[in-house]
Amino acid sequence: MQQAHEIIFAGFGGQGVLSMGSIIAYAAMIEQKEVSWMPSYGPEMRGGTANCTVIVSPVRISSPIISRFDSAVILNQPSLEKFEKAVKPGGFLLYEQSSLINPPTRKDIEVIAIAANDEAQKLGKKQVANMILVGAFLEKRPIVKIENILNALKKVLPERHHHLIPLNEQALLLGGKLAKEPSLTVG
Amino acid sequence: MQQAHEIIFAGFGGQGVLSMGSIIAYAAMIEQKEVSWMPSYGPEMRGGTANCTVIVSPVRISSPIISRFDSAVILNQPSLEKFEKAVKPGGFLLYEQSSLINPPTRKDIEVIAIAANDEAQKLGKKQVANMILVGAFLEKRPIVKIENILNALKKVLPERHHHLIPLNEQALLLGGKLAKEPSLTVG
Amino acid sequence: MQEDTQLNGFEVVYKKPVTLTDTPFHYCPGCGHSVVHRVLMEVIDEMGIQDKTIGVAPVGCSVFAYSYMNIDMQEAAHGRASAVATGIKRIHPDKFVFSYQGDGDLAAIGTAETIHTVNRGENILMIFINNAIYGMTGGQMAPTTLLNQVTSTSPYGRNCETMGYPLKITDMLVQLPGAYYVTRQSVHNVNAVRKLKKAVEKSFEYQKSNPGTCFIEVVSNCPSGWKMTPVESNKWLEENMFPVYPIGDLKVPSGK
């Protein structure tokens, strides 16, 4: 990666969008890259929508606040409405399929959908849906190595949850696989 | 009076120094003169010393805060210590005789003492001591007319106290008389 | 609309009070705040005093109360709702004025204003939502937080040695002669909501003759801050809050 990559993760509070962003940030740090993670914060934290911006860069990051993104990972309808237009031309938009009623319409960016919720259910743990999305995202935009996501998880998760790491690995790999043959690709 | 006249009245709280100043200020106003009256204020108001500065002037008064005076009317020892040196050369210092242990020492100013407390006692009302001093002061520095002091009193005093005006007049006149033959004159 | 009053020939027996606006509540699922809002507006509807009532919103989760209540309102600085209400009432002594505050607002930063407003017997209704936590800022300890309760600023449980005790401010207010009517209510079930409504009705009735301060504490939940489901939170409330903050009238007008 020569250039900075700027991503927005957006969905409802509780869907794990903030941790999707932070796990990628951790992994980037392990890879000695520069990184910034900026949450939206406010009263809407409770119940409403939540999002975070992640920048991964080979060089010192100037502005951590950005309004246009290389990639967007979208987990609900209101977020799509807000951020679809903020993806740079030629950029990338990944979304959770069952969470959107009206899919994205832009043609000048790459769009893929992953049925992460359903697949997570199949894996037996709804909570890993976001790891499936991370796997899918990294398949398309390999800004950090999957193994470093796992390394990061080892550091972030308290010891007593380390038994969950294999499941997360499974989800990551599954996501990668799904991204190669997404349910829907546009652009 | 062509020039402004600047006076300090100083003594203990409760000796009526503030009202000595204000009655002269009122009288000056009746005479269409410009006037300012500035009290010292502060915690020392309670119990400690009190003083006020009065300026009477034919023209608009610039600074109401002054540090050197044409005249000083002194009612206790600490005030003498503080203000004797602030009287301009050639100025005038009037003091209540029984209230000072160590009298003023300056030779370049006119100094007179009036036994106002004793005289007031003789008049039957201790409170008129300050009117005796006002009378004495105006005898020496006739910056306002005695009759306007009386006019001012009529306005300041509530109706129910108007019966005291003759006594005050008596005190003023007595003060004037005593000033002509003061107990002590220096300079 | 037909549908508003009828559905398949059935008559409407409960609908949203008209003095609530159409703005959806921003509260978390199951939060008691909006129940209290609605009860207030129902009483205003029923008493026909929408045009005579002025409310004061606090800083706390209910900061946007004015978005929902279709009456003239002011949003006060954190803790100062009762001072703001005092200002309003002194200008409009003939209007109904109420303040609405959380426990952080009324019993921490606003303690002085609370006590002095009641001590003056300001002729207002003060509504006090005690959810034992700072909801809006993310679940920090409130003055009313229970002993050993875990919050984001008492992560090992509230400890009376260093953090003090649950503050029963309502009990303290009872002592003040300016307090005319003081009651503690709740909204955790149907019955509780009905009783709260009675208390609000009474308070506005009393205010007509300006006899002093009416004060209603509502022991309420905060599913998000407590990290429980709404149903769990109401159960926790009954089991843990009521023993410390028992429901009922604390001071009623003499002879009533």
Added chain:
Amino acid sequence: MQEDTQLNGFEVVYKKPVTLTDTPFHYCPGCGHSVVHRVLMEVIDEMGIQDKTIGVAPVGCSVFAYSYMNIDMQEAAHGRASAVATGIKRIHPDKFVFSYQGDGDLAAIGTAETIHTVNRGENILMIFINNAIYGMTGGQMAPTTLLNQVTSTSPYGRNCETMGYPLKITDMLVQLPGAYYVTRQSVHNVNAVRKLKKAVEKSFEYQKSNPGTCFIEVVSNCPSGWKMTPVESNKWLEENMFPVYPIGDLKVPSGK
């Protein structure tokens, strides 16, 4: 000096406590403040804790308390003495800390700090001089001013309709579990001064084991603010203040 302990062969039986400085008091003649100062310093002398005691002066007539008390002291902002004392005690939990405040300071602007300090059970002694007036600023109404009492801001007498009621804040504090010892004393005669001294002694004794807040209200006079001679003021105090603020212990440690 010989004279200090003896005079014409007589032995000294009462003299100024050594922990009082030589600075003359600036208080008005007959004011109770300095009696309380002296009693405090006597106890500190007798307990030998001059080196272990830190005091907090308020804004009020006693703002210069630190001029007279020969111990480490801090002068707090108006109303905040108990918060300042909290800060000190938390840094020096092994020291004796006391705050000293007037009724405007403690029961008006400082109400929130007062209540929360006691509610936390801060291990300090709070001394509260209730003279029913703002002495320092020239005799304005205080929260503790009596009904119908004339002050410079209640020139027609305190009227409960618009100005509220005399605030018995000490009675309110009794309810707080953080309050360990709460008493109301006076300094209007020899007996009263002796009792106050006992209360101060007890409070410092208690503080050794840090069991919670000790709170002493002293019903005191303000001859200047009340516009009376000192002797009259003490009489007025007995006749008018005591019925509202009766002397005695309000809360004593259980089992003592």
Added chain:
Amino acid sequence: MIKGTVKIERDTCKGCELCVVACPQKCLGLSSFININGYRFAELINDNCTGCVNCAIVCPDVAITVYRQPKSALKKAV
């Protein structure tokens, strides 16, 4: 027994389930679908509703309107 029914604003409901536990007739439940705000919403799951209004009284989001068979209809039925 009086017949009633409720209309629940699907997109206003936040799925708190307070109505579910408040209903004496056990006629409310959460849908397995989510609404526009991501919440599973409450719905009538049987027709035992008596229009007792309990659900509406506890609903924090005023999502429920309650209807009841008019008294007149009842009389007719009897």
Added chain:
Amino acid sequence: MIKGTVKIERDTCKGCELCVVACPQKCLGLSSFININGYRFAELINDNCTGCVNCAIVCPDVAITVYRQPKSALKKAV
């Protein structure tokens, strides 16, 4: 009766008269002179003083030091 006496700091006294009313022996009174601060000051007006310290206890300005005949002296006297 035990004999006592008091020493009153003339320039510290503010003439409040609280000692005067507190003295059970009525042995204090205000001077007709004023001190450096303009106050009439308290002074002993007879020798009935018993050294009971009441005056000192109420004196707001700590102007009074109280002395008493030593117990030994008393014994001797008896």
Added chain:
Amino acid sequence: MEDKNNGARLMKGNEALAEAAMRADIDAYFGYPITPQSEILEYFTLEMPKRHGVVLQAESELAAINMIYGAAGAGGRVMTSSSSPGISLMQEAISYIASAELPCLLVNVTRGGPGLGTIQPSQGDYFQAVKGGGHGDYHLIVLAPSSVQEMADFVFDGIRLAEKYKTPAMILADGALGQMMEKVVLPEEGSLPKTEKPWATAGKPATRERNIITSLFIDPEKMEGINIRLQEKYEQMRDEVRFEEIALDDAEFALVAFGLSARVCQKAVDLAREKGIRVGLIRPITLYPFPKEAISNLTNKVKFFLVVEMNAGQMVEDVSLAVNGKRPVYFKGRMGGMVPTPEDVVEKLESLVHSLRKSEI
């Protein structure tokens, strides 16, 4: 004390201000005692009951200013007053009032700081008043009287401007102006008509939308909108700039001073001119909006500016911004409750003139 001849009375600044407020028909005063301005509250408690309106001694300045927020929002014509430490306590609410755009009159009769300081007169609160002591981008209209007459007059001006711009206005006077007595001709009762306040919370009739008084706009774009409106308002206020020029016609040097120090400077001008120094005085009356242009214009005329203040030189910054490097700006001040004397000012002036002459050789 009314003098039948010319309607003038001899009054303390604080009392003249309070009486003027009564004549300006204020509906309510909320305040808390503090020297050197407690006479204001005391005057109201004495006079209000005889006339109309509300006076309430609050439990603190914090409560008082929040009562102001409530009462101003409810449509009342309202005021409070305090002195330095008390005004500091009001900063949060003042920011709220500015943001919610409520008209009201604030009075700061200042004393020497920082901290509890002294109760002697000072101008140490210039920055707080003029730059905004609270949080966020807002300004007060700040009027600086320099006589008892202006203490009274500016109550009318302050309320008028506050209501015109829906903003809090402040009278910034030092303690001496509050305590001293001078002649004053009081403004006439009822000469300040009440303004319509359709935005006030007075109970919502069926015929209008509800009124909301708030300073909360959680969406930052909306909050920026509020800010833009505020800034536009501040721009418009420049029309209200007021200042006084004394002896500047032939002046080689300019004194700049406000409030009491301007009085001192007036005398200094006289004394200096006696000594042959052609000096004049410009006195900002509105400290915000600041008479920037007037001072800037003087740069073509005078050789330097000497700012005289009872603080560490706070207004010097605004004067320098106006002068913008075109002339030197010097400072003479006293702090912490001390008042410079006319002689101090002249001495400083002479030394400056002397060095200038020397450098000119």
Added chain:
Amino acid sequence: MEDKNNGARLMKGNEALAEAAMRADIDAYFGYPITPQSEILEYFTLEMPKRHGVVLQAESELAAINMIYGAAGAGGRVMTSSSSPGISLMQEAISYIASAELPCLLVNVTRGGPGLGTIQPSQGDYFQAVKGGGHGDYHLIVLAPSSVQEMADFVFDGIRLAEKYKTPAMILADGALGQMMEKVVLPEEGSLPKTEKPWATAGKPATRERNIITSLFIDPEKMEGINIRLQEKYEQMRDEVRFEEIALDDAEFALVAFGLSARVCQKAVDLAREKGIRVGLIRPITLYPFPKEAISNLTNKVKFFLVVEMNAGQMVEDVSLAVNGKRPVYFKGRMGGMVPTPEDVVEKLESLVHSLRKSEI
């Protein structure tokens, strides 16, 4: 989240600041929750019990800052933190602390105002922090971090300076800096030695005079003495001026920005240089003392200054005072919680350069 390789961790600004404070051996933290900085209090409540020191959630910001006064006076190394409205509430006590010359660390993680405003990042409290929001002539040392690393580092710098000058120091950071995560290498525990505080109230042993902490000097001459000492101290502090210069070597134009907007400007410099505009950036790190000389020196080099802020242009005044009319000073800002984008800055820059070129023809 420690990375063994280089000791770096990924942390939120608020948490990095709190952890740094712990490592700086603070004895006590007193605070009250407010977005966007409640994590600071939360971090302390979680970590303090495991280590040493006191953490206390006060009943209000007012109580918290007065506890600071007490604890700092008692010799503790202490700090508090809040956000804009809460800091406004502290102004009276801050003035007291400055006057009593007590060292302590204040943190303002600002949000959009005025009033309750928004919780989005803002720099609208510049004036309050830099000119003094409280009463009287005093200043805080003000440090403006622009990264999570500096959020941690400036805790050490702030405490060190506060103790060196016996004065309150403030870290002024906007909400975004508190909320964002970046890499940070934390300062080492125990690397900030405790200073002697012989003036503290710790109990008076027989061997020394009593210590008194006060800001009351009723005699104005004494109070002026205090003020003179304070002003001398502020003069000395000029040695502590800090700033960062980026790409100024060959610059024709200079951006001036602090905190988060300096980060935005850094990117703007890159973008503008891509477009051939030779622009650089000067970033004041100490807002007080302000890098007046550094900016003044630039007037010989650059054609104009463009100040970029998240407010209505407050630092513009200090920049203008430094530039003193020698070059034009322009402003680009967003308000009320909005953040300017690098593109916004470049656009403004381009239009200024364009008009300049035109005028040069």
